[in-house]
Amino acid sequence: MKYQLLTIDLSNRSHEVEEIPDDIIRKYVGGRGLGAYLLYRFVPPKADPFGEENCLIFTAGPANGTNLFYSSKANVNTKSPLTGIYLFAVSSGILTQQMRRAGYWAIVIKGMAESPTYIDIVNRTVTFKDGKAIWGLETAKAQHAMLDGRDSKKFATVGIGPAGEQRILSAALFSEGSLYRCFGRGGAGAVMGSKNLKGLVVRGDREVKAGKPDQLEALNKKIAQWLKTDFKGWADTWRRYETASDLEKTNALGILPTRNWQTGQFEGWRGIDKSTTPMGWPEKGRACGPYCPTPGCREVVVKKGPYKGARSDFEWETIYAFGSSCGVDKMEPIVAASQICDEAGVDTMTAGMTIGFAMECFEKGLITAKETDGLELRFGDDKAMIAALKKLVVEEGFGKRLAQGTKRLSEEIKGSEDFAMHAKGMELGGYECRGLNGQALQFAIDTRGGCHHGYGLPARTEVFDNTRLDVAGKGEYVKKGAITRMLRDSLIICSFGPLYTDKLMSEVLTSIFSTNFSVEDLREVGERIMCQERLFNMREGFTAKDDTLPGRLLKEPKPDGPTKGALVPLKELKQVFYKAMGYDQATGNPTDALLTRLGIEK
Template sequence: MFAVMGKILWVDLSEGRCWEEAVPEWVYQTYLSGMGLAAYTLYRAVPAGADPLGPENVLGFVSGLLTGTGSMMTGRWMVTGKSPLTGTWGDANCGGTLAPAIKHAGYDGIFVRGISPRPVYLYVDHGRAELRAADELWGLDTRQTEDRLQALFTGRPVSVACIGPAGEKCSRIAGISNDQGRMAARSGLGAVMGAKRLKALVVSGAFPIPTAQPEEMQRLTKRFLRWANFQPPFVNGQGARLLGTVMRWMPLSLRQDGMLYKFFLTKYGTVGLNQFSIETGDAPVGNWAGTNEDFPPNRSETVNPDRIREREQAKYHCYSCPVGCGGMTHFAGGQRETHKPEYETVLALGGLLLNQDLESIFEANEMLNRAGMDSISAGGTLAFALEAYERGWITREDTGGLELRWGDSTVILELLRRMIAREGIGDWLADGSRAAAERMGRGSIEAAVQAGGQELAMHDGRNDPGFALHAALDPTPGRHTVGAYLYYEMFQLWRKIPRLPAARGPLYPKGHKYGADREKAVQAAANSQFIQLLNGAGGCLFGAFIGMQRMPLFEWLNAATGWDLDAEAYLRIGRNIQTARQAFNARENLPLKAPISPRALGLPPQTRGANRGRSVPLEELASLYWAEMGWDESSGRPPRAELAALGLEAEE
């Protein structure tokens, strides 16, 4: 087989042993690698009803099929498992350096079950694996942990993925850090590592990754790089804000070409459209109850991308990425460096909290990275706490004397410190806003803006209903990277798959987005299938935004594997992956339309601001989407015959 290593590594922490398992070729042909390999493996290995923090849960670290093949923007790794935050299928996606390390070590994935009697880390080197004591690492933050481990292995480059104090304390919003600040943050899977007493993975190797047509891979990559490296000089932060203001006032929407986003991404990273998103209503404000009018340009100036970029010392590139959206930045005074905060972090700790103090956002970002805690869920939970205090659901007695005020950066940082330490009110908040609301009662769930228990990201479904649709209907609820109407516009899949409808445009009425019809269901289903194909390949969402007529994903897959499949056939593989993830939840008898905050759906609609009068017809969209996916349109359950065909269950 080409492009894959043909086997996975199993680790049983309870028994303290490691072993290899060969992966049949048909599994790769059905699911690719990456997310697909994980979905197939976990469905079979994790029993229904397993405790997410118990020994039966399996934590999978997987690398994509295209990783290491000479393709570009295909170096993403994924961690998967049953989520302790939502109780559903859980996954988190990350860049950094772990993805190629897993394959060069000889594997397509590393799967961990059981619970160690003491803290350990897993060392994998060129086909050898062993568990080593980590007592001296327990209690260290993520950067300290990685520094210690890197110092132990100086003979060959290693990649480290580890948890910090949040994961050790089983915070259900804990993530996993790689490369000292790249975070696989969502789904609370850092808590699973903590519960298993697995402090870190240290992975190295030099196995070659063969491709079927290396010269064709090189030709395709050169063609893609012409697009990825094209960068006009006119892009700036103030211009983006003004464009957002104009688009807010326009009665028409403009179909988006992802090359425009790529220009901002190359120059600024993900923070390039901070103010643009606030102005258009894409970014929620004041715990989703406010509007752009509550964080106008004179206040949002604090998150102007030019102000963040001026602190950048060097660009950060994930493996196989020519864009380099990350960066190393410094705090005021230049005494300390930190990874540049991402868009989600800046706005979750900025406009969502009405916080105008940029320095506090940098400080909070560093705290979260070192603790190994999801900045989206942390920001959403802090916003919940501020509103709960304002509405009298908690008092100064509950907060240990803290007066929780919107925009008070001193209070925000102290509350965050207590969340990380599980100290006082922080213990209430460390498992996310839904858990805090359940503990608090008094109707406070109204202020917990989440889907299925996971806080929503900084993209408002009242501005793009596709975000709300996928946040509620994806097997991992509350996610923003699994689909939106905007994504469909940028992927331009219809250029490769003629049966798919072209996105409306170049200008179309804004009201078109708020209906429920089959066209939107077709687009949403195509989004879901394509995203999972991308995750099976190890591809970067930002690369896909450049458009499938420019990023040769389907052609790379054929050249790497030697297959001869068209784009439609690859989209069916994406559907297989999404079906396996959906089946994981269906087997748990969970609602396959996750409960989502009415506030995020515009119920009731806002009466002012960019999203005034808007609501999302989720109930109608759900049935249409499930039908388009080929699942039961009233329940969302995949048919048993399809599961049997995918090698998941025997047909009754």
């Protein structure tokens, strides 16, 4: 099996193909792991995220291109313009399927085009196309134009909207010409825009074969059976409500961030819950890509009222960011906000969270209507929220300040630092973590910043196993979940389902590569990926002091919910995590001895 890397240089409109050594695939598997390795190799220290030296690196995993259930995922790596550090992001669709069929495990895009361009990759032919006519188009419209009449089921697309062209720091990459498949967080779309690149089209005709196809098919049958038995309850709920299936429970547990994390419970939760919203919810779902046996994606259309005609397909984090975090108790404006973000090509989480932060600043008198272009930014005012968002996506007036994200906006507003809800510049995911110590730890130490997914989302498990307030054992707890997430993102398979244990993943890799991958082998792979990601930030000058959380979580006791009065014991949590990982306690970074054991070169 050959592992090939396609490098595209936009500056001189050239490309080359090279082999990825077998031992690199064995050490990093593919996907996120391979991307972490390549990012460290290709992007030099202190590179400008918007400079020619920064790269966009799309990677596939060994599962992609096969018919394995839940394998329609893709990964991108770059240096984030939002945070200035390591970034990975995952999306759905057929991109990696087509990459593998074209013969590539990775596509590295570097340099900068002189004028708007898009790239057409068909098997071994790489063509640089004039993108002037599609520059300025919304995300989906631009990708349809890049297809130029070709079949979207056979040609993968990924690209940006106007926000990426404007280099808005939270600009996202969208794929498959849709408004619901995107590499959302951290600003990868802004990096693409900075390169004068509108997008790429990928098509391959080769067959991708597993080393032991009969074994892989047997694993698919096992998964199908589990979905009818052991995991039937989860599967049925997922098909109906997907990621927002338990908002009522989240609110009852006191972990629904409300009004910019002032509280953990929202009295208006029924209006934004998919199962109780008066707006209603579509019955039938669709898959985000091939080989998904539990399709739950839905396009929602607002049928009446001031937001009539708004349509979008969105998830839990969008509901949290534009709903409870902004104090909005109706689903219709959330649909409208999601559509605005999707068409412009902006991450809903950063946009919604930044507006929620601005609302608190306004209510506290730290900013005035004179600064906000006359907008009365108050919690619960959905009209003001939508008006602010429309300014954000075109950087008009106060929107230009909002488009910077929470961290940079806070730096301009004196007295707001403690309630600027980000970590390392990335806004926190939707789980109030005072009294949720594993999730708090993840937010603080996650390599890409305030990410809720990157290290395994401990919030989803610790609330049910009575360990949410523990410190002892949390280091190993988070490490274990993080390693499993690293492996899923490296195969690459969907991270949402509970089916893919380390054991099942070892069986999948053994069937694909025709060589044994034990659970122990995979755990070491996951640990290696964690260290490789950390090494990138270490090279940028990040240390233990950067593994921190907003002052609100450390100094303001939680005002409500079952863990009322809780604070995050961050110092103690970091100590147990660094110990579990074998990191240096003072710097929070991998030691030379650990890097040597894992075979990582600085």
